[in-house]
Amino acid sequence: MSNGHFSLLAIVMVGLSYPMTSAAQQHPDDAYYPYAGREERPVRLQTDTTLFYRAIQGPADLYGISTDFTLPGVALARRGCGYASERTQFSGIDISYRYLGLMRLLGAEEQRIAGLQSSPAPFGGAVSTTQLHFPAGEPLQPYLVSVRFSDRNYRFGSRVAATRRLGHGWQLTAAADFRTGRDLHVEGVFTNALTAGVCLTRRWDKQGELSLVCIVPTSVRGTRLTTSEEAFQLTGDRLYNPAWGYQDGRVRNSRVRRETLPLAAAVWERQLTASTRLSASAGVEAGKSRYSMLGWYDARTPMPDNYRYLPSYTGDRATEQAWLTRDPRYTQIDWDELIRENRMAGGEAVYALEDRVERLWDATLHLSFTTEAERRLTLRYGAQLQLDDRRNYKQMRDLLEADYLTDIDQFLVDDDTYGTLLQNDLRHPDRKIRRGDRFAYDYSLTTRSAEVYLQADYRSDRFRGEVLLAVGSGAVSRRGHYEKELFPGSQSFGRSRVMRFSPYRLKFSGGWSFTPRHYVELSLLAAAEIPDAEDLFYQPLYNNRTLTDAKAGRTYGAELTYRLTGPTVNLQTSLFALLRLDGSQTLRYYDDMSYVYCDLAVTGIGIRSLGIETAAEIRLSDRWRLTLAASAGSYRYVRDPRVEVLSDVDNTPVDRGSASRMGGCRVGGAPAVTASAELSWFGRRGWGIHASAGYAAERYVEPMALRRTDRLAGQGGITREAFAAFTHQERLPDAFTLDASLFRSFWFERSRLTVALLLRNLLGDSDMVYNGYESLRVRRIRSGDATFYTPQATRYSYVPPRSFYVTVSCRF
Template sequence: MQQAFRHISRILLGLLTTACFDTLSILPAAAQSCSDDEYYYPYAEREERRPLLTSDTTLFYRAVQGAEDLYGRYTDFALPPVALRRRGLDYTSERNTLSGIGLSYRYFTLLRLLGAEENRNPGLQSGPGMTPAPGGGTLFRFPEGEALQPYLVSVRFADRNYCFGTRVSGTVRLPGGWRLAAGADFRTGRDLHVEGVFTNAVTAGFRLSRTFDRGDALSLLCIVPVSMQGMRLSTSEEAFALTGDRLYNPAWGFQNGRVRNSRVRREMLPLTVAAWETPLAPSTALHLTLGATAGKNRYSSLGWYDARTPMPDNYRYLPSHTGDRATETAWLSNDPHYTQIDWDELIRQNRMAGGHAVYALEDRVERCWDATLHALFTTEVDRRLTLRYGAEVRLDDRRHYKEMRDLLGADHIVDIDQYLIDDDTYGTLLQNDLRHPDRMIRAGDRFGYDYTLTTRHAQAFFEANYRSDRFLGALWLSLGHSSVNRRGHYEKELFPGSQSCGPSRTLRFAPWTVRATAGWSFTPRHYASLTLLASSRTPEASDLFYQPLYNNRTVGDARAERSFAAEAAYRLTGPRVDFEATLFTVLTLDGMQTRRYYDDMSYVYCDLAVTGIGTWSCGVELAADIRLADRWELTLAASAGRYRYVRDPVVTVLSDVDNTTVDRGSRSRMGGCAVGGAPQLTAAGELSWFGRRGWGVHLSTGYAGRRFVEPMPLRRTDRLAGQGGITPEAFAAFTCQERLPDAFTLDGSLFKTFWFSHSRLTVSLLLKNLLGDSDIPYNGYESLRVRRISAGDATFYTPHATRYTYLLPRTFYLTISYRF
């Protein structure tokens, strides 16, 4: 009976996998956010009680040296769902890999379904052969053994991001010694709290592997994520107050009585990884991996041509600017003609324009091609010393362009620079593509801009690991060469010839990394270590150009970003208590950013470059796992730190139409500002009970304090703060950084597991934010814009309002999973 059931299950698995791959060809594509439900509740399908450790042997000193990230494991779920930049570091400071191939978060769910094990490395730690990074990372690997319960089928229901989801996965043995693992994850539905937010996504994949007689191993992995997501936009506090809704979303409106979102992400980015491992000698092995990602990201937004902005929360449409009672009354009554996008009115105006669109829905497209060849040699010199060395070559090619999605009832637009139509000086230089002037653009056509950013990177690395019974020593050295250039596919009339079309000059960098670790096991349960790291990395390609959309001009003072970090850790493992404490400090210098914006002081569109950004992070992280009794467990975690800017960066502003200088070499008063989106105080705790009949309860609480909005360097320059802040109050408005309220959440979950002879069924219910508090900002950022206020003959300046998003109220997540 059991064999028959397994046979039927395999057939169903094959059908479901085939169906999911068929769905890939018909679902619209979109970018998956990092906040998938693995981070929403990562344990819903694998609830189990951890056994107590009673061994006290002195034979195994190495076990305590393992770099398990206790703080990360206990805070990923329990902390409030606010913006969390751990240790004040950007996500680009992390490195997530599989066999040396860099991974995005969008592939994590399928890797877990396919049976991959993950080792999360905190801070300066890293896995074998993994390039160290200041923010740590995650190392995925596939174990050689087979799971006792190789099949999974689960369904889930939620009220956040989507309504219904299902997962299926399984592993089978094929003839010839091959092993196949396949899985699929499907989500669909709309958010029940935020109007306009929805998800339609499917991610499917497989892994085919075989180990040959002489020890060679071959594997092929393929993961295809396809998704479409309606997004939620931030807005000002005035809009939240007028609507009385902390979850107000200005991105949507009604069209023919139906909700339509203007900001939709679509993605299709397949990942393929081929790995070959072969022994070259009794003590040396070669692991060769080739990985490639290719596909498209699309992000839609409304475009308007010689017309008023259609976004309802624009400051010009709010009562604080209009000053009339009728507008305030309309907002207070939540009139959708004022508070939301009026799609019907946009279509009506297009039909009155005589064929040429006044409003249209555009897609900003990124076509990606990322290929990496990673060669790793491993030599076991003796039982204590292991050497790893090799090389890596990577090509990152990203083509960016705009594509017309919907003309909203119009027939066409002309591919010209709509912002210059009324310009007395540059109104005759309108062509976006001088080689195809006055081109008629219809739905599906490419227009506006078209360029490619290419990054080529090669590096050689060497790692030595020495372990005695008590001592651990490790050294990592790497040196590389990177080149970045832009190739324009349109010749912009404002910047003719090689200024916009063809290749730009190539910027070259020599990134390097040095890391040293020393650790000592005082006993089999007590371990302390010290790690030092210095590194230099290539800037993001888009930050090296003032205006990559249609200008080959590069930032003049482009430097590699340097990081210097130290980390001291202590770890205790015991039969009832695991404890970890980490002291860390990270200094980052020569960071850079570029942005495009409308400059209210000079009345022109400008390109902004901020160079010489320096940040410093220091603090402590603590985590403990306390097994109170056979069926009770308590986990605690906390951190305290200072994450701030330590240098005043240099700000350069150029006119977007002719590259003339608007402001050059101005210092921004950023020194002393806190890093935004990085709580400087965190605390989390979870109490768990595992009953005798499969029942279990989790009650968790989290706290995030000393949070600040994202600061903008531009507003702290003499040109804005000095000229605009003519009074102490105005100067403070430009330079003072707003602190966000502390966040506190309480969550609870209940689960029940039913065990059968060779299978188990788990039902899990999670309630997030039990207190239902939606007055906690998720995050906020300062605006680049400046507002003019006229009073008689005098003109005063003040920054535009900070924009926020808020936490969701109480939400639920119900999962029913079956493993067999």
């Protein structure tokens, strides 16, 4: 059980030869070269646009495309929504961001649709939807080889891709992406990753098409952790990483993510009749994801930035001096000391390195029919089945020279009441854990859903109307594979009660083309979605107890879009409003007010998003192009959710369900104001320059509902200052970055060689905060007989300073 929770900046490499999608915002440390897909000066076609009213009706996420690279590398929850609202689909199958780079290398094309605008995707996201497909035909340059060098996340990378016809209508494309090396800015951060994939296609003349895709990403990545501002100031390093330390004089990171998550997908399309086409797709994402962290058993925490180890708590000059001089015995994990303590323990581990393992099986079957009912009416209808099964357990990675660990609840060893109920697995008591063994917890969370939909798309020369209705049924359950002694029988072992939901989606879009260049569209949405399985259980690690009143999360939205397409300017502006209700969240933490570990459930979360997004692409001349984008919005919690806290050892209420003063708080990681600009020049003889600037303002830390309850803010905040400390939401400084890129392309008959240099954060601003979140913990301050409470310090992470990427690629 953890004392808190930590943010993780995942590391993912995306294509150097293709533009990147919104996954860049999700993983700000990604190394990528965003301009390779725009190395050549685009050719502007002159057409008779008066004949094409429908061309402007096609959806395009101009704001998202424009801001993928130009906004600063800070947390950016677009429209105040989480990243789950930005979905990527391959022929109706939801896929993860980790496959995007290889999908592009394999030749996939993409269409990006913003928000609620008209879309052929029946189950798109509320913020944006990216649809991937493989086009017909063979690329003009079927081979790619590239190498790259960077100072962030890795040192060296390479990519290869090849396409070849096999005969009888078959075509094979294979690609691989390799990265290795350590980060030059953040100690302990490194990447060793290889992603390989193949795409096999067969096409029959106008009769059918079969695509088989297999992608295998495997990676080992050292990560960094957030920490308090005190630790940053004491070390004088905004990129201070408490996750690593020295072992035998070598750097070792305790937080390492190891993943092997293959994706297999098959898509079959066939023309059934003159007016009806069938598309059937099936996809499976399976494998294991491991995340290591230190465990301590009836011992002090080994994490160096714990508040008890900082000078503000210890109050002694020696500790402060050790931090100021960057003594690694204080500022980093002392692996050698942990090993010494294990040696003195007589065989049983006091400290060990654990793996939190998630073994997933995510399968989707999507069946879709498209019928041209008449010249202007198109019907799309079908069904979708989904199975999301995730097994979670803890596995011993390194005993740190101890012999074994007894599989008991180490947090209850000194408990006078529950100290006799220690067994994590009652059916195998006092089991001795060796390296590679499972222990502590083992459970599965399963979500099943089935949905059917009907979508009608009507188009005339000027009008476009779309209506979508999707209904379904879903079920969520937990299965415990250990019987915990604290919760014997069905309380922890076997299947929990099944929670059933009825998701639905009702959407309307209507648009009018005033001219071939001016288009206005209004979209409305009402939807309900199945919550994340993790948020439906108080303690999914070893307890089958579910939320009393679990509800599907509801979303209501409206969006008004204006689109202009001209010979020199493309402009898109969207006014949007989203209301998300009945959200839920569960967390585990140590409660400093009651002195016990607790399970926290927050229900009835309501968030309102109001705002405007606008973007323009301006062709200043044949060689100069300017792209501008901006947004302004209000993203706030509009309800006071209910907070219920249960004791982790016996489910007794600690807080029976008080209201949290969340109403009016801002959504963390969602800047209220953003602006970006990019200027591009395509010169003669293959030269090109890009310069971009991004700005994000009115940013706030992630708020915690627990702090704003009467139990903490009311009882703990006995003074006006203390109450404000619990309820005030901290605003982060505005962020501004400047980037530049220079490239040169050389042509040799049918081949092209490109050399590029990308510089990020040219200003070298090391004080730019990526994001922050409030702590669940409370600090007790004793003064005589009185005890005062104040919230623990907010934890932050900062953006790396100036960094570079050098790429050399050849297409032939």
